[in-house]
């Protein structure tokens with residue numbers, strides 16, 4: 001395989017554009033991309049033509065507007081290029097209009113009440129900042145999706161808006177600091193993706209994995225991840241061949257798949273790409289997840305992206321590495337070489353500190369999902385409490401700033417900066433793996449994101465809240481008569497006011513829960529609690545101020561997320577009921593019967609049957625309890641129909657339904673531990689976790 005040759009071979013990127021487009025068309029497209037100028041229809045026509053010819057050469061027969069509705073996965077509707085001619089034949093056609101805008105009925109996609117069904121039309125609009133590509137004989141056009149009235153109905157639109165908002169505020173700050181060179185900045189993101197690979201035949205025997213992507217029952221195996229022998233261990237042949245094919249397909253789509261290794265739990269792995277612009281990184285991550293599932297299937301494996309597929313072993317997350325880079329190539333979270341650079345660096349770090357403290361709730365809400373709730377705080381992922389790890393060097397540097405402040409009037413200031421920050425190590429080795437937001441040298445790593453989630457939401461939030469801090473800093477700096485002093489003051493004040501959000505210790509520990517409480521930090525333990533905060537006045541005005549989401553859009557999103565949460569748990573509950581009634585209860589009974597036969601036979605022999613009798617009795621009792629819980633779960637599911645308010649319903653699912661599911665599970669798992677495995681109706685944890693070779 002010649003990697004440089006196949007890399008991006010299915011992507012209509014700048015190189016291809018340059019080759020296939022007339023120069024003036026190429027230039028006009030480029031300025032659209034760089035300056036956000038809108039594209040002329042005649043130019044779009046030429047671009048569409050070139051795209052079509054290129055795609056047909058790659059075997060494409062169809063095109064699709066590819067978008068990211070609020071379901072969290074991608075959506076597509078395929079149209080062929082054919083257009084009839086007078087002589088009863090067809091030609092292949094694709095117009096500029098078809099490239100730019102699509103009308104899509106899509107009335108079944110979630111809209112949170114922003115679209116009445118009588119005007120169910122939605123629009124898809126080409127996003128020229130993410131490249132089109134060919135996959136499965138189809139030309140894929142990344143698009144944004146909005147309602148007839150212009151409300152965004154997808155994850156991409158607010159992401160693009162938030163990047164613009166951040167760009168604007170960063171430029172204000174840089175200008176106020178005397179830097180007029182930088183014309184634009186980009187948010188860069190590298191999402192590390194964790195996943196499980198399970199044997200397909202095994203997985204298909206479990207309705208819970210088939211319907212919900214996680215095991216709803218399952219006793220803990222004798223061996224989990226205690227020995228740490230899987231993490232970074234040798235990759236097994238089946239997994240290796242999966243990874244090889246995955247890499248190849250990702251590379252063809254121009255996705256920078258870079259690092260692959262085994263993760264902490266048995267059967268768990270990770271893929272990390274090289275970072276790129278946030279919008280492209282988000283699209284690429286969606287494609288990565290899709291391809292993981294598809295390629296696993298080809299290898300008779302199932303790829304689980306659920307946040308907590310197995311109880312008792314680590315779940316899967318997505319580490320969202322986030323940074324800002326200027327068009328002149330400077331990473332604003334890089335400490336830099338000179339005192340000036342260092343001060344600017346500290347200012348941007350301060351912006352993140354302030355943003356994180358003021359909007360803990362929004363960050364928590366941005367990663368909230370039914371699946372992620374099982375993972376957060378279960379000693380493998382940070383708890384639901386937001387905090388930042390800066391590392392000891394940076395922390396003591398800020399402490400020194402607080403103590404010394406703005407001591408000298410002119411040159412001294414710079415010296416102070418230089419003295420405190422001789423050389424900040426770019427990569428601190430004592431990285432804190434337990435922190436939800438860790439500063440790792442030149443980027444922030446947001447580790448609370450769920451494995452199956454789109455990275456759009458968390459980046460919308462990061463971009464917007466940091467834009468807000470920067471806008472406050474810019475207001476001060478622009479008005480200031482002594483920029484250097486104001487700069488120092490901002491850093492010191494921010495540290496003083498917000499240092500409670502900084503925590504270098506162990507986030508998994510019991511003490512942190514207490515300490516965080518004493519510090520007054522939020523602990524929004526569940527998704528309903530987190531989602532509730534979306535519509536707080538301070539949060540709505542933030543999104544409105546930066547034109548990222550309108551108050552209607554926020555309410556719609558909140559509605560959709562409450563609904564999603566309830567639906568996921570309802571499907572899980574129904575699956576549990578079905579498995580318990582049709583598989584588990586009968587299986588336990590069968591084993592009890594077998595034991596009773598044994599007891600009878602032993603009685604005849606006058607042999608001791610004490611153990612058989614004990615097990616049979618215990619299992620019979622458990623089975624009664626199982627049915628009791630199933631009945632109660634059914635009752636709860638019928639009761640839910642009486643609750644119409646989505647928020648109330650979400651809390652009902654959390655407080656009542658999840659609770660009942662958990663106790664049903666305990667009984668079943670207890671039974672599994674003492675039932676002859678011949679009778680157990682589906683593969684155990686041991687088989688699921690240790691069978692891929």
Ligand code: ADP
Pocket residue numbers: 188189190191192272273274275276321322323324331440442443445
């Ligand atoms: P780890 O966190 O596992 O130790 P690395 O620090 O090498 O690994 O990088 C992890 C991820 O961070 C990679 O996906 C990488 O592309 C991404 N990354 C590195 N630099 C940046 C940056 N400036 N902006 C965004 N992401 C980055």
Ligand code: MG
Pocket residue numbers: 192319445
């Ligand atoms: Mg990492």
